[in-house]
Amino acid sequence: MASDGGLVPPAPEFQPRLLLVDDEPRLLTSLYELLRGHDYQLVTASSGSEALTHLNRLQFDLVLLDLRLPDMSGHEIMDFINAKDIDADVIVMSGEAGIDAAIGALKRGAYDYLRKPYNPPELLKTVENALQKRRLAVENRRIGQRLENSEKMYRYLVDSSPDIIYTLNHEGCFTFVNDRAYQLLGFTREELLGKHYSILVHDEDQERARYVFNERRVDERASRNVELRLKCNSGVGADRTFNNTLMTISLNAIGMHVPGAEVEKHEFFGTYGVARDITDRKRAEEMISYQAYHDILTDLPNRMLFKDRLGLAVIQAKRKLTELAVMFVDLDRFKLVNDTLGHVKGDELLQQAALRLKECLRKGDTLARQGGDEFTIVLPELRDRADAKAIADKFLEVLQKPFDLDGHIVHISASIGIAIYPGDGESIEELLRHADIAMYQVKALGKNGHSFYHSSMQDMSHQKIALEQSLRKALEHNELEMYYQPQIDVATGRIIGAEGLMRWNHPQRGLLSAGEFLPFAEENGLMLPISDWMIGALCRDLLMWNAAGGDTIRLSLNLSPQYLDRGDFFEKMRGALQRYGISPAQIEVEITENICIRNPQYAIEQLNKLCQLGVSVAIDDFGTGYSSLSYLHRFPIHTIKIDQSFVKEIHDEHGHYPVILAIISIARGLGLHLVAEGVETEVQARYLQANGCSTMQGYLYYRPISLSSFINVLQTQNQIEGAAEVPGARVVAIQA
Numbered sequence: 001m002a003s004d005g006g007l008v009p010p011a012p013e014f015q016p017r018l019l020l021v022d023d024e025p026r027l028l029t030s031l032y033e034l035l036r037g038h039d040y041q042l043v044t045a046s047s048g049s050e051a052l053t054h055l056n057r058l059q060f061d062l063v064l065l066d067l068r069l070p071d072m073s074g075h076e077i078m079d080f081i082n083a084k085d086i087d088a089d090v091i092v093m094s095g096e097a098g099i100d101a102a103i104g105a106l107k108r109g110a111y112d113y114l115r116k117p118y119n120p121p122e123l124l125k126t127v128e129n130a131l132q133k134r135r136l137a138v139e140n141r142r143i144g145q146r147l148e149n150s151e152k153m154y155r156y157l158v159d160s161s162p163d164i165i166y167t168l169n170h171e172g173c174f175t176f177v178n179d180r181a182y183q184l185l186g187f188t189r190e191e192l193l194g195k196h197y198s199i200l201v202h203d204e205d206q207e208r209a210r211y212v213f214n215e216r217r218v219d220e221r222a223s224r225n226v227e228l229r230l231k232c233n234s235g236v237g238a239d240r241t242f243n244n245t246l247m248t249i250s251l252n253a254i255g256m257h258v259p260g261a262e263v264e265k266h267e268f269f270g271t272y273g274v275a276r277d278i279t280d281r282k283r284a285e286e287m288i289s290y291q292a293y294h295d296i297l298t299d300l301p302n303r304m305l306f307k308d309r310l311g312l313a314v315i316q317a318k319r320k321l322t323e324l325a326v327m328f329v330d331l332d333r334f335k336l337v338n339d340t341l342g343h344v345k346g347d348e349l350l351q352q353a354a355l356r357l358k359e360c361l362r363k364g365d366t367l368a369r370q371g372g373d374e375f376t377i378v379l380p381e382l383r384d385r386a387d388a389k390a391i392a393d394k395f396l397e398v399l400q401k402p403f404d405l406d407g408h409i410v411h412i413s414a415s416i417g418i419a420i421y422p423g424d425g426e427s428i429e430e431l432l433r434h435a436d437i438a439m440y441q442v443k444a445l446g447k448n449g450h451s452f453y454h455s456s457m458q459d460m461s462h463q464k465i466a467l468e469q470s471l472r473k474a475l476e477h478n479e480l481e482m483y484y485q486p487q488i489d490v491a492t493g494r495i496i497g498a499e500g501l502m503r504w505n506h507p508q509r510g511l512l513s514a515g516e517f518l519p520f521a522e523e524n525g526l527m528l529p530i531s532d533w534m535i536g537a538l539c540r541d542l543l544m545w546n547a548a549g550g551d552t553i554r555l556s557l558n559l560s561p562q563y564l565d566r567g568d569f570f571e572k573m574r575g576a577l578q579r580y581g582i583s584p585a586q587i588e589v590e591i592t593e594n595i596c597i598r599n600p601q602y603a604i605e606q607l608n609k610l611c612q613l614g615v616s617v618a619i620d621d622f623g624t625g626y627s628s629l630s631y632l633h634r635f636p637i638h639t640i641k642i643d644q645s646f647v648k649e650i651h652d653e654h655g656h657y658p659v660i661l662a663i664i665s666i667a668r669g670l671g672l673h674l675v676a677e678g679v680e681t682e683v684q685a686r687y688l689q690a691n692g693c694s695t696m697q698g699y700l701y702y703r704p705i706s707l708s709s710f711i712n713v714l715q716t717q718n719q720i721e722g723a724a725e726v727p728g729a730r731v732v733a734i735q736a
Contacts, residue, residue, distance in 0.1 A: 017042075018064060019043050019058075020044045023068070023069050064093060158178045159179040163275060168271040172198070173195060175270065185233060205229050208228060227278070292304070303370055306366060313378050323384075323422070325378070325382050326435045327418050327435060329414050331375075345408060349405060357375060360398060396414060414448065415447050417441065418438055420452065471520070480502060480537070483707075485498060486702045488702075490696055495550075495553060500558070527563060528563060531559070531560055531562075545707070548715050557590065569606065573613075589607075592619070604634060622642060637672060640667045640675075642663050642674065643678075650681075652687075675695045679697065685700060
């Protein structure tokens with residue numbers, strides 16, 4: 001027999017612990033021996049007090065209790081067990097024949113009551129049944145606890161879900177909705193339970209909602225990703241804020257059925273669904289869609305949307321037998337503003353111009369930005385051409401008013417081409433092309449006006465295309481040539497420099513000056529290959545004139561802003577000089593002052609690289625742009641060239657020409673070299689020389705001449721200088 005003297009640890013889960021209580025040692029021993037071989041942990045007590053001691057210290061699964069004990073009754077021990085809420089079953093074994101003892105035991109919760117002498121198999125069976133019942137109860141409690149934990153976890157997950165999760169009964173009323181409904185829609189669970197789903201659905205989406213909220217199908221046939229708009233509760237408390245009165249959801253739903261033989265025969269009792277808030281996604285999609293069809297800068301329809309609307313307008317005009325007009329608007333002088341004041345101010349000008357144009361339109365007209373400084377307009381249901389002319393006149397009028405760009409007042413105009421459907425074309429492409437041709441006709445005639453398309457304009461357009469093709473071939477066929485206009489030191493009469501000027505030996509039109517084809521080359525992206533050719537040609541020519549004794553003469557070359565903007569410009573220049581063995585000190589790069597303002601920091605970096613290489617820099621046409629004196633101070637400038645437009649104003653050598661004097665004073669104050677362009681008269685030369693400008697260039701001295709003529713002039717100059725050094729030699733000045 002085991003009689004535990006100390007605190008015994010609880011028995012393992014699989015080994016029940018039994019307390020055997022009887023005051024007769026013989027019966028207690030026989031009971032112990034009967035149960036010992038059944039994998040139970042047995043503890044014995046021969047008195048009530050000893051039993052209570054064990055019950056206080058240990059956890060028992062089953063108590064086999066005799067009612068007659070020397071110090072207390074078995075009923076008292078059962079009262080102790082109940083009072084202490086001890087979780088143990090009790091089997092009472094008693095020799096009392098009266099019914100009262102049995103009733104008292106059963107009332108106190110005894111599992112069973114056995115009379116002594118007991119039948120051992122019956123006792124063993126009763127013990128096993130009691131323990132089995134206990135095992136089942138424990139297992140049920142565990143299952144219940146797991147279910148409770150699972151339900152808590154499920155509810156936590158459901159309420160923490162970013163989606164609205166709900167169930168509906170067969171009538172479409174909410175039977176469950178998670179907390180997300182309040183967070184997204186502003187309706188509490190109490191406000192929705194028992195209510196029909198339709199109170200949440202936007203009126204226009206009710207029909208679609210009827211199918212998805214009443215979904216009875218299961219598996220892959222159930223509704224997936226159906227988009228609906230739900231109403232938000234605008235009457236929520238001040239602590240909740242909803243920015244939208246409608247929310248777009250993507251809804252998945254599946255039918256719920258009472259289990260049965262086949263799904264189709266199941267009794268339908270409701271719908272389970274998940275509604276995901278896709279409002280932000282829809283807004284993003286709408287924004288992306290909007291931006292795909294609108295110009296971000298001006299918020300106008302872009303080229304794609306314009307073509308779509310023009311297509312619809314053409315279809316309507318065809319059906320109603322009416323006319324419509326297509327306009328092509330190009331802003332004159334925009335490139336100058338963009339180059340001089342920078343892209344930010346250029347963008348601001350485009351925005352202001354777009355607003356002005358929009359104000360001139362009728363309801364139903366469409367204004368779009370084609371790109372750059374070009375706009376297109378479609379005027380549907382035109383009564384006659386006068387309507388289109390009136391709107392074009394309005395455009396010109398509003399665009400001629402000054403624009404204030406953050407303190408910079410600028411003036412622009414517009415060239416407008418107009419094509420009329422169906423007379424000038426019946427397709428979108430024809431109408432746009434013909435309006436574009438008419439616009440270029442206005443530009444060719446001096447800009448700032450409008451013109452209706454006429455078939456005769458096609459010839460001019462073809463000439464432009466032919467010119468572009470010819471110019472591309474000119475590079476391939478070596479038709480371009482550099483001419484040189486000498487720069488004279490009037491004090492000595494010597495040539496000290498020359499400006500390189502491009503000419504085109506056109507196969508049909510003869511020799512063309514740069515002004516006749518370079519502007520076109522800039523418009524059509526040909527300036528970069530032409531500038532590459534020019535640098536190579538100048539270096540080759542320099543080799544020849546250096547051989548003729550012109551190695552001290554500096555060559556000035558004009559650089560296009562497009563070429564300077566290109567990242568590899570400096571490397572190309574350095575590579576050419578090294579390849580031909582030309583001294584950088586013999587090269588002077590001429591830039592317009594507008595280049596300096598276009599992107600000052602980048603221009604400074606590029607020009608500083610040239611200066612470090614040994615190339616000098618001149619500002620051409622000084623005084624005609626938007627530059628300020630601060631730019632002259634910041635940029636590595638060596639030479640200022642007085643523009644010929646100022647020189648032409650000199651008609652009296654004793655007159656007062658403040659602009660000329662100011663430029664000369666600036667050059668002198670900054671220690672810069674000064675060259676006057678376009679000097680054509682002796683009066684101009686004497687005035688300039690008298691006021692401090694001694695280097696001149698113009699028809700008074702030389703026109704631009706070919707390389708061979710320039711070399712002849714150099715050789716003649718050298719001969720004269722050589723003869724002058726011989727005693728008694730006669731000096732003769734020869735002028736080309």
